[in-house]
Amino acid sequence: MVALLTGLKLRLLRNRLRSETWVLVGLVVAAVMGLGAAGLASVGAVLLSVAPEGVAATVVVFAGSVVVVGWAVVPVLAFGVDETLDPARFATLPVRARDLVPGLTVAGALGVPGIATALVALSLVGTWSGSLPAAALAVLCAPVGLVTCVLASRTTTTLAARAFTRRGREVSALLGVVLFIAVTLTPSLLAGSGVGRSLDPERVRSVAHVLAWTPFGLVWAAPADVAAGLVGRGLLRFGLALVVVAALGLVWERLLAGSLERPPATSARGRAPSRRRRAVLDRLPDGVAWAVAARSLRYWRRDPRYVVIVVTSVLAAAVPLTAIGLGGARTALVATGPYVAFLLALSTSNSVGYDGSAFAAHLLSGVPGRADRIGRAIGLLLWALPLVVVLSAAGAVLAGRPGLVPACIGAGAGMLLGGTGASALMGAWLPYPVVEAGGNPFQTNAGGGVQAILAQFSTMLAAVTVGLPGLGGLVLTSAWLPWLAWPTLLLGVGAGAVGLWAGLEIGGRAVDERGPEILAAVRRGT
């Protein structure tokens, strides 16, 4: 059974690689990055063997626990990381959960994260090479640690798949994105505010001491004990680590048996949207473009992928700028509005990709390309323009440069208008497929790969070009020529409006001419 399931996983992977070049590229990139990181970590682990007394144990236990928690948490938050062997697919076969557990565990370890973890776990033998018994125990601990990781991740994902409805899954995916941003931005925030400098090594050590007795740290702490001469304690921890693996295996088997008997519901009744909001949208003017705009506005609220865009755009701009501002360079806050405008405008460049095959409705109805482009632009601008104007003005005031308010609004609004135009154009020229709603939002480039990067890059270039008069005006005003504030407002908005008009016109024509090709491009890989 183990060989069968492992073979199945490898065969599925091979067939996918054969049919989709971009998946191969993605896998190679992931492998290079993952194994590269693992290689660095392994070198670090070996170097720890010459570190002062106690340091190696603290670092290993701390890092090891983080890895286990990562295995358990990340796949839940980022749904769809690897569903090649989705347990629910075995529901129709007469197999018992007990027979599946070993095979699915081995198959779960086969992959970039599993191989990377195995590498690092084995390198710990090097960490403890100073003591032969400790090194020997580390050899035994490596597979136990890896199995702990895989079982932890399988248990949590199976649990989550059973517990959550569609809405629950979407909310958790959204939380995952926010968490991810928070984690990636924390260092810059800490550095900016100076908190990081006061991190106490003593506190880290006491945390590691506690972790060493938890299921996350047991297996990593065992060789450290032996290295420190505490052979009994080390063996006790190793025994407990085996108990943890057995317990996880049992829990997962129970859950698996549950999902084999009653596969999780694929759909659950969600909450109906409120009538009040719909009433507002029903008051939009008549016309095909406004119908598209109303649909687009609903999607900005109801499609988790769009909600992610709004949250990330505002956070990604606000957090680092605030950090820089706190760090003393308050003037940087002037950039908030234009930066948010830039991110929001670019995020709509692949709106047809977000529609996926649903775009067929526009094609079948013979929606004029211009109406399609204008509608999507209205759906964004209706709420983003006020937001950008407010953020631009607030940025200038918070930076202590109220005189820059008009120039800031000029740069921000100009960037939003022009960027929306650039997106309308590039979205028609270079559409690419994205993950479906409800999928894993971290997998942005599923199938899109290089074309997605090319599209995003050219959209960026076009947006910056159109936004240049406003941005340049803002820089000139703030540095040398204060009297340029009001002209910059006119210049920025003017250039943006021209860019918007051109983007909508040319983009609209491209949609008319290339409708079926656009549909084929966004359907690829689905």
Add this chain to the structure above:
Amino acid sequence: MHALQLRGLAKRFGDVRAVDGLDLDVPRGSFFGLVGPNGAGKTTTLSMATGLVRPDAGTVSVLGTDLWSDPTAAKRLLGVLPDGVRLFDRLTGRELVTYHGLLRGLDRVVVRDRTEQLLAALGLDTSADGLVVDYSAGMTKKIALACALVHAPRLLLLDEPFEAVDPVSAGTIRAILHQVVDGGGTVVLSSHVMELVERLCDHVAVVHAGRVVAAGPLDEVRAGGTLEERFVDLVGAPDRMQDLTWLRS
């Protein structure tokens, strides 16, 4: 003049000739069934006949209008239920049908009336305020059909309209399609359920390997036998069915 006329239609995907010089005439006012084995090219043919996939060669004429040279005029006459295409499923059922009506450029009041009538006729009025993403497969088919009908098309092209639909709803859909034909409209549907096509359609075409191998009035095509017998004749069953003796345990 034919409701739909396909001439020399061809499309290849890589090395596979999905549709290979296909000709088809659908008379006006007919209830036309398109049958064929899996992979025969039915969906690709319908996609090219509705403007979703650009043909490598050939022409599509909808009630005398060339679809690929004057898409706007031709698409106005067409109502389409595509297969394997998502809907804008973050809209509620009511919003989705309304959206399709507005995309067709209909007046808002007209759209509202027709939407309510379609939802009621298809038995979707109780779930009209739920998101389409939460609908069952059968409900999704029905809401997609409502979207295809809202602008009163003269020619309906339906890809597998009865798939996943329960018998009661199937009866409702049949009644609606008969109304379209009785009112002078034309219905083309694809299916691989022969009994259904035999019961519903007055004309039929058999598609095999990207070509039409038989077409015409139902009685002519089945030539005395059942449609299924004729279909197997045309498409060719495996020469000798191996005896799977071990199945009789």
